Amino acid sequence: MAFEELDPISYDDMFCMDSYSSYLPLTYDVNYGVDGEINSEPWWLSTPNLCEDLISPDLPSFNSYSTTTTPTSTISNDLTSYDYHSPTSNVSKKRKESPESPQRTSHIPRKVQTRGVNKECDDGDVIVEKRAPAKKAGNRKTPGKSASTTTNNGNSKEGRWAEQLLNPCASAINAGNLNRVQHFLCVLHELASPTGDANRRLADHGLQALKYHLSSANSAPVSPSGSNFASTNPRFFKNSLLNFNDINPWFRIPNSIANSSILQILSEEHSQVSLHILDIGVSHGVQWPTLIEELSSRPGGPPPLVRLTVVNPVSDNNQSGGTPFESSPGGYSFSSQLLAFAKTKNINLQINILNNCPLQSLSPEIIKSSKGEALIVCAQFRLHNLKHSVQDDRTEFLKIIRSMEPEGVILSENNLDCSCISCVDFATGFSRRLDYLWRFLDSTSVAYKGRDSDERKMIEGEAAKALTNIGEMNERKENWCERMRRTGFIGAVLGEDAIDGARALLRKYDSNWEMKVDEKDVCAGLSWKGQPVSFCSLWRTDFRTNTP
Structure with a gap:
């Protein structure tokens, strides 16, 4: 299917309305012919000594967390807020790689690779010897030893020295071997850094x-930067997220596929149906400004009404917890x-926000679903936080969604x-999270080209919550697809627009990113250096089955 390249959009009018123009990306998901690099400008203008008094003789439980929900509220006019409480580069040329700065390599220091260098004293303390680097013979390069090679080595764990220290430490915690735990913590303390290459930052997190x-199941681990989404200010958060x-x-590729899938579903409906x-x-x-832009140029015109119901996560005072x-x-x-922004595009948009509403409490009444509208559920990177073992909240939630009889469900997950x-x-769980x-x-x-910044620290600090969040209950896409089928959904083929558009968009990023379509499970999978990262899929209600 051929793509029509959108006419260039004049930003003069948009930027004079600063309050909303910043949400529209300068690089459109649908304007693939634009030449030049991705615009990276924002769109809206001391660790304690771990070797002393660190470990209690009684290792605490790793499973007890306490959460507290706090209500939020807002808004007026077309925007309604509910506080619900449950009754119980260059695109056309080449794709560049940006290796880490040569001053910080991802080599594991020799003192960690060789036994006997980290010496343990009679009193149990650990002395970490620092040796001068060996002199190189001439200008010869040893294959597989360059900084760029180890930094870009994603297919194997060679060169990933942080995990070679963190994983044995986690195993020692599992076994209750306090001396070994203390040994690894001291070495990690010597090598970890919130800046530098990926190994040093991984060691730090x-x-x-x-x-x-x-230390304590109730004490939040705070990185040296103390930065994640919840701890920053709104303006900096927005600028950083857009950049x-x-x-x-x-997230850009799953968002692009989701938007294209929404348009795909809508194209099969009556032209006057509400979305x-x-x-x-x-x-x-x-995600939504691009969709609004695409709806405004849709053949036959936009839907008479577009309703967006946003389910905010249940509040958690523990900033290091949560998904x-x-x-x-x-x-x-x-x-x-x-x-x-929707008003400038002649889109009749209404936004409803649900605060403190657990996913399991959703219902047609809560979301105010009505007959005659095309309901599309866009679930992205949130459902893996639902329990799936003895208490199978995950399946129960999918049954709730099935009972709403949506026109489509877009599922994106790790x-x-x-x-x-x-x-x-x-x-084992800690190793998988690492x-x-x-x-x-x-x-x-690669994305930040090896440069340290507050923005990168915040983004990475948020991702590092995966190491402490007990709700990181991921599944492979095969398991997700089987679960969707069991709960009354049929996998739908992602449209040509969605796949071709995502591939064209992906070409604007580093060449280590890949996207493959699984014809069996009709999913689009995103990978980094050959290793799976996420998948995106489209599902339709199977009306041949009874509502669960």
Whole structure:
């Protein structure tokens, strides 16, 4: 199917209305012929000594967390807020790689590779010897030893020295071997850093997570930067999120496929049907300006009414807990700007926000679903936080969605093995979470071109919540697809527009990113250096089955 290139949009009028123009990306998902680099400008202008008094003789439970929900409220006019409480580069040329700065390589220092260098004293303290680097013989390069090689080595764990320290430490915690735990913590403390290459940053986040488990189940592990989504200010959060989507496709590709799938479903409906989107995602509004732009230029005109129901995550006072990327800072709101932008595009938009409403409590009455509208559920990177073992909240929630008889369900999730305590022990789960975070940190090293910044620290600090969140109950896409089929959905083929558009968009990013379509499960999978990251899929209600 051929693509029509949109006419260039005049930004003069848009930027004079600063309140909403910043949500519309400067690089459109649908304008693939634009030449030049992705615009990265924002669109809206001391660790304690771990070797002393760190470990209690009685290792705490790793499973007890306390959460507190706090109500939120807003808004007026077409925007309604409910506080619900449950009764119980260059695109056309080449794709560039941006290796880490040569001053910071991802080599594991020799003192960690060789036994006997980290010496343990009679009193149990650990002395970490620092040796001068060996002199190189001439200018010869040893294959496989360059900084860029180890930094970009995502297919194997060679060169990923942080995990070679963090994983044995987690195993020692599992076994209750306090001396060995203390040894690894001291070495990690010597090597970890919130700046530098991906290994050093992974060691830093991993060290904070291990301290979390060792100290107290109720004490939040705070990185040296103390930064994540909930801890920053709204303006900086918005600027950073928009820029991150411009330089890293981690969420941009799933958002693009989701928007194209919504248009695909809508094209099969009557031209005058209203559109109702149930947003259970992590886009924080960034996803929707592009869809509004596409609806405004849709053949036959836009729907008479577009309703957006946003299900905010249940509040959690523990900023290091919760699903990564779902939270936002206090005071952040995209609604008024999005409504203003929709008005300029002649889109009749209504936004409803559900606060403190658990996903299991959703119902047609809560979301105010009505007959004659096309209901589309957009669930992105939130459902893996639902329990799936003895208490199968995940399946029960999908049954609730099935009972609403939506025209389509867009499911985007991490394509990873589960790391919850019901499936694996602490050490195994921690190792899987480290593997996830490595891919993220490695990709951000390239996206930010090795430069340290407060923005990168905040984005990575949010991703690092995966190391401490007991709700990281991921599943592989095959398991998700089977679960969807069991609950009354049929996999739908992603449209040509969705696939071709996502591939064209992906070409604007680093060449280590790949997207493949699984014909069996009709999913589009995103991977970094050959390793799976996420998948996006489209599902239709199977009316041949009875409502669960």
